[in-house]
Amino acid sequence: MATGEPVSKKQKHKQRPTSTYSPEDLRQRIDRARHEGRFQQALELTKQLHKHEPTPANLELLKEVYLGRARQLRSQGKTCDALTVLEVASHLPDASEAWLEHLAQEMALCGEIRRTLILLDKLSEPASVQRILVQVADAAMQQEAAGRAALPPALQADLDRILLAFAQVEAGQDEAARETLQGIGLRSPFLEWKLLLRGLQAYWQNDDERAIENWQRLTPERLPARLAAPFRFRIDAAFRAAQPPATQAMLQKQIDCLQGSPLLPQLRNLQALLAHKDKMAAALRQVETLLPTLRQQMPQLVPRLAACFYWQILESTPEDILRYRRVFGSPPDDPNFYRLQAIGYEKAGELHVAHHYWQQYEQEIAAHPQEWPGDQAAHARAFIWQRMGQNAAAALDPRRQPSRRLFDLLGFEEEKPPPFNPPAEKCFEKSLELAPDLLETHEALLRYYLATDQPAKAEKAAQQLLQHFPHHVATLELLSDLCRKRGDYAAALGWIEQALKENALDRRLRRKTSDAHLLLARAYVESDHFEEARRHFQTALDLSSGSDNRMILAHWAACEFKAGAAARAEELVQQAQANPGEPTDGPPVPPVGVSYLLLTEVLRLKLDRALKKRFQEDLKRGLATPNQDGAVFLTRILAGLHQGGVTYFGKKSHTQKVLSYIHQARDLDFRETQLEELCRNLLDMEAYPQARRFANIGEQRYPENPVFPYLYALAWIQQRNRNLPMWDVVPRLKRARSLAQAQPPNECRDHMLEDIDKHLHELNPFALDFLSRMFGFDGDDEDDDGDDADDDW
């Protein structure tokens, strides 16, 4: 180097001083190299160490590293190199049995039978010998004639038996094979080959249980287990599931190769292609090559493959329709792909385009009714019209439309979507023309009329439904509600009585029927038909139970006052005000509630001033000491009056008094259900600030309940004369949604979730990022204490 001549890499390597590392350094480097799988380097370093310090410990280390390197080479398939390493290792100054056993074991695994047997002669422990002999047996089986020749005569006989048994099993001579295998003893190194063969016999006789039983006894590291693995993979689900994915793929490939149809690899390729949406074209090209064989070998699978691709096109592009047609031809049920395109456009939210394609498809069925057995063609067309109606109706859903609020915010003119042609109503009518007994269409039409606020048409549609389905309870109930809303209490009672007949034990229906009797009774009182009224009050009482009785009694008392039967009236008042420890299946009616009911009835029926004064006093006394039941009940009455549009002289003052009463009650210990009802009642009364206050209280006391943040948000959304504080409303809605989603599904929860989604969509219909960031549409909900800014009680 002093001469300055260039030094080659090899020279450099040779010139490197070999003992520059201390023994400790060497040990560390050896450990690191072994740990990192660099066994060749570890071997070089260990040789240096052993040369430098030929201690027994270093010799042990050297032996370990030699074995490690040999195993590494074997696992890489370099068995010759591995054998060279073992050969060198065998010259180490150690002739212990343990070391020789290790060497023999590795040599056998590398398939070197002769040298293994030489080493085996030096071993005296029978267990060690047996352990190595099984590896020798495996090596001999793999090497066929050469392997046999290398074996001692005793082992050759067992190997011959196994080979013969294999030939017999292959030829279907199972009995002969069984007899041949009898010669393999329990101590034979070929015992596991016997188990493999017995398993294979069972497998080929379709006795999977016995096959698995035999194969379960195989040593996983040995050759018989590796040969049984693909078969076991096919029939043993637990074994299959226990394999890592790479092994599963390998075993699948092996079993396909051994037992499968030549179609399988191609189909698996298809499977892989279809996992990617953008590879449909490639998949269809692959099908083109596969189809001739499939048609020849398993023609019954061709329509199934076609169906599979037909529906996959929905996830792909329209160009693939042409490719599909070229490969499979036109599908018999949808020769022009109108149905597929209709469904595809529906999926993409393009309902107008879907409408067009559904019409085309309906016309296609109408032109070829013979393709559908019996009268199914008409029903199929009816279904299509029904679906078109539902699409047209869904397009009216505010969730599918940008909200006015956002257009206003951005200063845009709202672009109205074109009307559906034919519109929803016509579609449903057409569907019913074709199949008048299609319940779903009747229901859809009914829903449509209700959603579009057409109660008269809804009533007509409900009656039409009942002509075909006279026992449809939901429709009977709905008709009763519609009649009740338009003040026809007699008709309302008639429908609900029919519904009750269908299910006389339904408590909800009994209660609704009782309510209908009460309403009709009150109408009779107004028109001075007291006898009819009494009859209905009595029936209402008979059908009701618990706290409802007291309400009915209060109304009945008012009736008797009007009828001039003061004694009977007083008796009823006493009954209503008494607290006989009634069974409460509903919320209790507090005395203040009875007083308020009586007062409203006295005012509504314009009864004597003395009565008015008396019940006013009662109410005043009741309002002096607020309680939870009173707050809930009074707001319930006022909400009912507000919702029903009922007014009477003094209502405004009563409302103020009740609001003041509940304000005083705000710190009382309300139950969760009481708070929920109170908030809902206040919302119905349009007392929005109060509703928000109690929703806040509910949210603080019951933080897991989604109803409170939801009602809080609603109290802002429904208060239309105020600017909506999005920063407050949106996080509440999102919190309500996440809390509701964590609850088990039920009708109330689902309805609430649907409504929350609707409002969130209305507040940000285009899912604009900047709005999301501004108002918290995305990201975690920030919990704020929600103090109401405008606490105007």
Add this chain to the structure above:
Amino acid sequence: MDDPHVVLDLAADADDEAIRRRYLELVRQFAPEHHPEKFAAIRAAYERLRDRNARVRYRLLEAGRKETIESIVEEITCRSSRRRVSLKTLLSILPKP
């Protein structure tokens, strides 16, 4: 197997009565206690065909929709005969050194 007609082994134009008769026959044959999976498949197939509306709805919107390449592969695998192979063939699947 997705096609309910195939599961119940019925013609495509079978009517309500034929479908119900076949269903009861199969349910007796494959009681849920002894053949839970088969029973579930029969039940599901019957639900799709039990009345005219169900049949039309199925054919219109669901037929073939649950078909997958996986189920076709499964079918081919099941139908592939378990042919016997020689030791040589068996050894040939092992990776070569």
